[in-house]
Amino acid sequence: MMSRAVVFAYHNVGVRCLLALLARGVDVPLVVTHQDSPNEDIWFGSVAATAAAHGLKVITPDEANAAEVLAQVQAAEPDFLFSFYYRQMLGAPLLQAAPRGAFNMHGSLLPRYRGRVPVNWAIIHGETETGATLHTMEIKPDAGAIVDQMAVPILPDDTAQQVFDKVTVAAETVLWRSLPGLLDGSAVPQPQDLAKGSYFGGRKPEDGRIDSQWPAQRVHDFVRALTHPYPGAFADLPRGRLRLWQTRRESHGGSSPAPSRTELRLEEGRMLLACPDGAHLQVLAATLADEPLTADNFRVRLGASAVTLGA
Template structure:
């Protein structure tokens, strides 16, 4: 336990928010207020509730934007030593970042400066990376650009989905908070300037971005499939005018015209480089099912998957 308590305000959501907040409380931090989000009715809520954790510890919380004038006034009244952001979805304005006495810090789900920006885990998987990580850094107005305090790498296996990697990143995030928070309290935490020139920035993704381009290679399409499969909206294509979500697939050797069904046992589709075996899918208006069951139900013997 820490020798003295440090007052905090925490902006948190999702599993990273839950687990990092839990670690701060384990270390004895005095969390005065939490800002979080209302769950969206259009989003699959598969992650832990920061609000429930706050309630169990008797910590007040708000779901209104931390940047609102009334919330800024409350922060100035609380005068916290630190402000932490753990997967909080709103950009935090400079006037808010200036309030905490010892600084405002963010936990980002990549090994910065690589994959600055939105949904870094999904992008890393989609791009076929073999590693990513979690980074604690000071916040400035430019996204994910402040001095780095600590980082932890994680491996991305070729079989990992984005959810698998997100779970690994969550563990890495807790590791980073566990060893960094005592140093921050003691005033001895390192500060490494962010080398933005050595990194990369990616924007957010929409469900429509999951459209499969069959002219790309089988490995690229496979990476897209595993990068946006459950609990995300999924990679999709079209057959006979119906949307088909590909939930699970695997690249295999061979060749075929992009989008052409070259085999139905198993279901194999041509790409711009190699073949893609489709293992689990979901046609519009039907349940998710193994490819063999879909073939049997539709009586499919060939054809082509298209972009629309």
């Protein structure tokens, strides 16, 4: 007998995991997703369009836990409920609407990096790997028992989008190989040891400010975690807001001594960040007041050959 699943989903992980369910022969009578925000850079795939292309019923409620949404989920008579990068917490009535369980796909190696934007947080903290985890859903976020997980590497210069692309493949793989056991009842989720990880909250654009006391490696990780399509790492200078979009560790550094606070310098035709730990980053892409800042226009735009990033 075909299993039925209601799917709450958004983003690329939502698209790929919905397709994996359909490819495994799961009947999806209802897909719940978000309306795209006009204030957000929509660089990812559309769950709504994917579901519509497969003839599935789609709703986009403002509040997932509203009574009318619960009624539609219950009317769908699902065996399972899945959440794939859906952005709202699902309350107990929704989780209890699927007698064979509710499952979430999370973009980290749980119990590490529970909570919001786990890929960005992992890069900010200099991690060398992350992954995707399928787990049972509880009222407490990302705390349920683990069905399966898969690790992916974070290379030294990987951006958040590059890592997210890997996590998307990991999520699809984890779901694909987990579904047979979930559907036939043989899967045995393993409880998490929450003491081995931490919870992280969401990030806002204003959280992208660079601390001028940070060592070079931390600045580099911060830049690549927040670069396009995210709002970017920034510092406010007398002539406008500096945003750093791409940096690279320098093996030999610059010719000047280490500053007490991070400086942006023009040296030998290159833009360099000289950090208090004595290490240097080459700045490969930056903007000042939303216009490109380059080695060629550095002195004209900044009025100096070096400027301190701030307090």
